[in-house]
Amino acid sequence: MPLRDRKVIVTGGPTVEPLDPVRFISNRSTGKMGRAIADAAYMRAREVVFIHGPMHESLLEHTPYRMVEIESTVELLDAVLSELQPDCVLIMAAAPADYRPAEKSPVKIKKKEEELTLRLVKNPDILKTVADIRGKNSALRNMFLVGFAAEMENIENYAMRKLVEKDLDFICVNDVGRHDAGFGVDTNIVTIFSRWGERLELPLLSKKDIALRIIDCVEEGITKKTDKLLP
Numbered sequence: 001m002p003l004r005d006r007k008v009i010v011t012g013g014p015t016v017e018p019l020d021p022v023r024f025i026s027n028r029s030t031g032k033m034g035r036a037i038a039d040a041a042y043m044r045a046r047e048v049v050f051i052h053g054p055m056h057e058s059l060l061e062h063t064p065y066r067m068v069e070i071e072s073t074v075e076l077l078d079a080v081l082s083e084l085q086p087d088c089v090l091i092m093a094a095a096p097a098d099y100r101p102a103e104k105s106p107v108k109i110k111k112k113e114e115e116l117t118l119r120l121v122k123n124p125d126i127l128k129t130v131a132d133i134r135g136k137n138s139a140l141r142n143m144f145l146v147g148f149a150a151e152m153e154n155i156e157n158y159a160m161r162k163l164v165e166k167d168l169d170f171i172c173v174n175d176v177g178r179h180d181a182g183f184g185v186d187t188n189i190v191t192i193f194s195r196w197g198e199r200l201e202l203p204l205l206s207k208k209d210i211a212l213r214i215i216d217c218v219e220e221g222i223t224k225k226t227d228k229l230l231p
């Protein structure tokens, strides 16, 4: 089934994990990469939904597709699971917090001791959860999963490891140690690896152009995957 007949679920932005009613743990994702991918997907897909963490209002304007706002990684997981369809494409450009505070105080934590130790517990891995669901259900085998890898060292090795461990079709790795790529900026440098051993190294481009290239690759990848699945 081509992209024009498929639903594309794009995630973007950070998640926030509350410590108390006024404080949280989060990261520097702005949602620019996710928004650019949702815009690019909208031009080609049957339906697009953009599931996003807290983002600046200006980045949420003029969106012709449906948007779902979430806060925590667990909420993001629930939102993604509720949007899945057998032939959907999931593109995870969000930066979900890997850990959350073990306890959330119902009132603002008072400043008392010199040191404060926070206990964190691991959040669920959204891509891995979806890949496991796909792996256990042959009716979902056409679902197409794209992850990002935010790396600063051993970029290719870590990206390949994530591609395999999360059982993805594509992984888009960005070097987030650079000033012109990754979090916050309008440009990015991405290399895309596929589960079939292909590699596409993109130069420094605007996030809009990176998004268009990713959607091109998804269209090609869908065809390749469908061909491989034909009896």
Ligand code: PMT
Pocket: 012, 013, 014, 028, 029, 030, 031, 032, 033, 034, 073, 092, 093, 094, 095, 096, 097, 098, 123, 124, 125, 126, 127, 128, 146, 147, 148, 149, 150, 151, 162, 174, 176, 182, 183, 184, 185
């Ligand atoms: O939002 P911007 O400011 O434009 O910045 C863009 C970006 C740098 C955030 C984006 O390009 C990017 O790299 N997003 C992925 C960030 C991330 O969480 O990378 P990771 O290597 O920690 O995770 C690998 C993949 O697993 C990602 O697709 C992530 O969405 C997913 N993940 C992570 C944690 C988790 N609990 N569940 C997941 O599914």
